[in-house]
């Protein structure tokens with residue numbers, strides 16, 4: 001079953017004030033994934 | 047003194063050149079060879095293709111910046127590789143052909159101590175009969191000139207729709223093995239939003255066509271992601287968005303021929319179909335550039351350097367999907383035969399796909415090739431630069447590693463342009479190549495680090511990244527603080 005986007009969800013997605021905080025939260029979260037680093041996979045301690 | 051030659055000034059070549067120049071003293075030479083005189087921030091081509099940005103906003107000329115930063119630059123394309131030199135030249139070199147006006151057609155042997163091949167993909171339109179941007183009503187947004195043409199055609203169509211014409215718009219992949227579904231996904235959502243902005247949405251049927259067996263595969267075997275308090279498959283997320291926007295879809299489809307307003311395709315169940323359209327944007331197959339390599343006696347050694355794309359430290363042993371592992375993926379992007387040659391970004395040959403390969407009943411492979419997006423392209427370029435600097439400084443081992451199996455990626459897919467009406471589908475994935483041993487319960491990815499978000503904030507973020515990355519690429523003060 002396809003989940004369509006409800007009215008309240010759409011309000012949440014498009015409300016500039018809520019989305020401003022989401023923007024900050026997203027920026028930090030993405031930064032953490034990116035800055036979380038990277039490495040090899042071939043040694044156990046990588 | 048060392049000479050580092052970088053082929054290509056796209057995301058990876060430019061990142062490598064910038065970091066090398068910043069970290070190496072002036073006695074070392076950094077030289078970029080690239081045929082396009084401009085740097086382009088490719089992700090924003092989507093907005094050029096809907097007329098919301100001009101090409102000039104997403105590009106800048108390379109020569110003045112390279113001059114200012116003491117980076118050498120030749121507007122030329124590499125034609126052949128000579129990693130052992132030849133009978134005349136003792137040092138390794140690449141043969142280049144100039145493409146700019148004054149020197150057009152002239153060739154030169156450019157020697158190097160270290161070579162970074164960052165030539166990305168060849169946009170292989172020729173692999174699909176009749177697919178050639180701007181002909182047969184089919185367009186591309188892969189370069190800024192393609193995107194400009196796409197917008198001209200789309201705008202003309204919008205004007206006709208305003209006069210009452212009903213149309214069909216087809217967007218997706220133009221070959222059975224295309225990659226870069228993400229870019230097509232962004233474009234279809236942006237086009238759909240623009241149609242609404244122009245009050246002609248009711249005049250258009252908007253159709254997605256892709257070689258993915260499931261929506262949201264993105265050439266990455268799909269993903270399980272956190273979405274708010276829920277856990278959802280990327281297929282469910284994309285389906286939700288398409289349903290919401292009234293976009294129809296055709297999947298498991300390998301487009302094999304384009305005629306004027308007609309796309310011919312084969313599906314995984316072995317059936318042959320056609321889809322008519324008034325405007326199409328189809329991503330072509332990406333292939334290697336078909337470079338040749340020669341040893342010092344001028345014997346062909348192409349297979350030591352290339353398997354389509356450039357060979358690096360990956361495990362290329364052919365094996366079935368069930369035996370694929372993250373360890374197959376390269377870590378240093380160093381060519382195994384010639385240790386002073388590296389290939390970051392899209393230029394390296396992947397060991398295999400990421401998505402499970404699928405073959406139609408007729409034996410045609412209809413399955414996405416592995417994507418290599420901007421972020422990993424930048425990260426792999428920086429680690430190659432750091433390893434070269436280490437070698438120059440006397441280190442014997444390559445300490446900087448970055449496998450796509452141990453690296454996250456953020457894909458902020460634009461879903462519509464506008465400061466208050468825009469939207470973005472933000473998806474982060476960790477790791478890019480699923481590690482089914484480490485994360486067996488969650489489809490090879492770490493939940494929490496693999497998450498999705500939809501909304502206006504995604505558009506702002508994509509726009510912020512546009513300005514940040516152009517600032518970084520222009521090497522303005524403290525540019526290096528902005529991560530890849």
Ligand SMILES: Cc1cc2nc3c(=O)[nH]c(=O)nc-3n(C[C@H](O)[C@H](O)[C@H](O)COP(=O)(O)OP(=O)(O)OC[C@H]3O[C@@H](n4cnc5c(N)ncnc54)[C@H](O)[C@@H]3O)c2cc1C
Nearest residue numbers: 054055056057058088089123124165166229391392419420
């Ligand atoms: C429309 C579109 C939208 C995208 N959106 C996103 C996004 O939102 N986020 C994201 O992360 N990624 C995105 N991508 C993917 C991203 O653009 C690529 O991952 C990235 O450009 C790869 O960088 P690269 O340097 O390896 O290759 P490229 O950027 O393709 O650069 C290759 C360079 O090599 C040069 N070159 C070619 N042939 C030769 C030759 N013979 N000699 C010398 N130089 C040569 C080219 O001129 C170019 O400068 C998008 C891609 C497309 C097409």
